Amino acid sequence: MSDIALSKSKSQPWGSEPIDLGIGRPDFRLLPLAELQQAAAHRCSLADTTCLQYASEASGSPSLRGHLADFLIRHYGSVVRPERLFITAGASHGLDLISGRFAQPGDTVFVEAPTYFLALKLFQARNLRIVSVPTDAEGVDVVALEHLLEVEKPAFLYTIPIHHNPTSVTLSVARRRKLVELAEKHEFFIVADEVYQLLNYEGETPIPFAALDNSRVFSLGSFSKILGPGLRLGWIETEPEHFSILSQCGVIQSGGGINPFTSAIVESAITLGLQDAYLARIREVYRHRCAHMIQVLDDVLPRTVSFTKPKGGFFLWLKLPQSINSNDLLTEAHAFKIGFRPGTLFSPEKDFTNFLRISFTYYNETELEWGCKQLGHLLASHLR
Ligand SMILES: Cc1ncc(COP(=O)(O)O)c(C=O)c1O
Numbered sequence: 001m002s003d004i005a006l007s008k009s010k011s012q013p014w015g016s017e018p019i020d021l022g023i024g025r026p027d028f029r030l031l032p033l034a035e036l037q038q039a040a041a042h043r044c045s046l047a048d049t050t051c052l053q054y055a056s057e058a059s060g061s062p063s064l065r066g067h068l069a070d071f072l073i074r075h076y077g078s079v080v081r082p083e084r085l086f087i088t089a090g091a092s093h094g095l096d097l098i099s100g101r102f103a104q105p106g107d108t109v110f111v112e113a114p115t116y117f118l119a120l121k122l123f124q125a126r127n128l129r130i131v132s133v134p135t136d137a138e139g140v141d142v143v144a145l146e147h148l149l150e151v152e153k154p155a156f157l158y159t160i161p162i163h164h165n166p167t168s169v170t171l172s173v174a175r176r177r178k179l180v181e182l183a184e185k186h187e188f189f190i191v192a193d194e195v196y197q198l199l200n201y202e203g204e205t206p207i208p209f210a211a212l213d214n215s216r217v218f219s220l221g222s223f224s225k226i227l228g229p230g231l232r233l234g235w236i237e238t239e240p241e242h243f244s245i246l247s248q249c250g251v252i253q254s255g256g257g258i259n260p261f262t263s264a265i266v267e268s269a270i271t272l273g274l275q276d277a278y279l280a281r282i283r284e285v286y287r288h289r290c291a292h293m294i295q296v297l298d299d300v301l302p303r304t305v306s307f308t309k310p311k312g313g314f315f316l317w318l319k320l321p322q323s324i325n326s327n328d329l330l331t332e333a334h335a336f337k338i339g340f341r342p343g344t345l346f347s348p349e350k351d352f353t354n355f356l357r358i359s360f361t362y363y364n365e366t367e368l369e370w371g372c373k374q375l376g377h378l379l380a381s382h383l384r
Helices: 003-009 033-045 062-076 091-101 117-125 142-149 173-186 240-247 250-255 260-271 274-300 326-336 365-383
Strands: 085-088 108-113 129-136 156-159 189-193 217-222 234-237 315-319 355-359
Touching: 033 260, 033 274, 062 085, 062 260, 062 274, 085 091, 091 117, 091 189, 091 217, 091 234, 091 240, 108 117, 117 129, 129 142, 142 173, 156 173, 173 189, 240 250, 260 274, 274 315, 274 365, 326 355, 326 365
Parallel strands: 108 129, 108 156, 156 189, 189 217
Antiparallel strands: 085 234, 217 234, 315 355
16 A cells, blocks of 8 residues: 555544644643633732733833743743843744844844744844854854854844754854854844743753843743743843833833733732743643654654754754755645645745754644654655
8 A cells, every 4th residue: 555545544533634743832732721710810809900001111010020030030040130021922022123123124134044934024024134144953153153244244143042943953052152242242132032941851951041131132032832822921131221222112102011911910820830830731741742752753754864852842853855845745745634844934045945844732642643653654655
């Protein structure tokens, strides 16, 4: 029987829906409805209507910033000062604010190759000129960066220094230091997207860029990966001297500050210990899913396919033989009832034709196992 026939004949235990291994979201079944119900009930029982009024501070709810700082200190293991936190509607909003306020249309921004594809869309919408910097197993290639800096003057470098999307790589400590040194020398900002900082499953994590307490650094954090993306709540950690520039934006001036009601509920989730407990729980679930996926992939993938084992985050970045274009493979994947994100999505040059991204957070272990086995059948069939 051909692999395609095999794939079609095997029905999934959960029905006829395909398994899209490319989805980089939390599992619907894990989202913390009960915890947020409790947090919302707690907040509403306080009989304080401030959270339903326009906000009073552009940098966001002062009490959330205080409790968020305590929460981050516990988990980062480094100092976080509430006065350095600026509340946003998520990391994407923070990135858009920085792109609008700390760069002008036509300015150059550096991104890692590959990088988070929605950041590329965001920079394009702001009419920024995107220049890719090569990366390797330790993150940004700082030698290549230094060469680029001889001919380019970026407004900022956008980096995902921890459990990278899509590569899962973590930037080494030596290179973090070098980046800051270069940012100071060449007067550009570092925008460190640290949304996966708290999702570590193995070994030590470097302290976040935020902890460097440097005025050249913006660190982006988010409740999307640790509580729920639908909350649309996150933060920028940076020098308060930047806050007045960040606040010169119609949406913030009109609302007074971002999402006071959601901020109040999330603050209760933190003070009641619900955020800590939920984070510990999803970390365990993701740790197991990640380990299971690696084990299955090791069994089913052809030897010519390689990947780096993630130590945190959401993603695996598979390198296929040079001859395979993952866009072509995706067309064939429909017959196998699976999906993934082709590598070309992750760079403006549409490089990485023989790479693909998959994630282990959206599906449970049974579903992931089925999806990975189908991926193995698909690759075997394609290579034949
Ligand atoms: C690197 C990175 N940054 C930002 C986001 C989006 O974060 P938010 O939901 O807080 O806007 C994602 C989501 O996948 C991501 O992977």
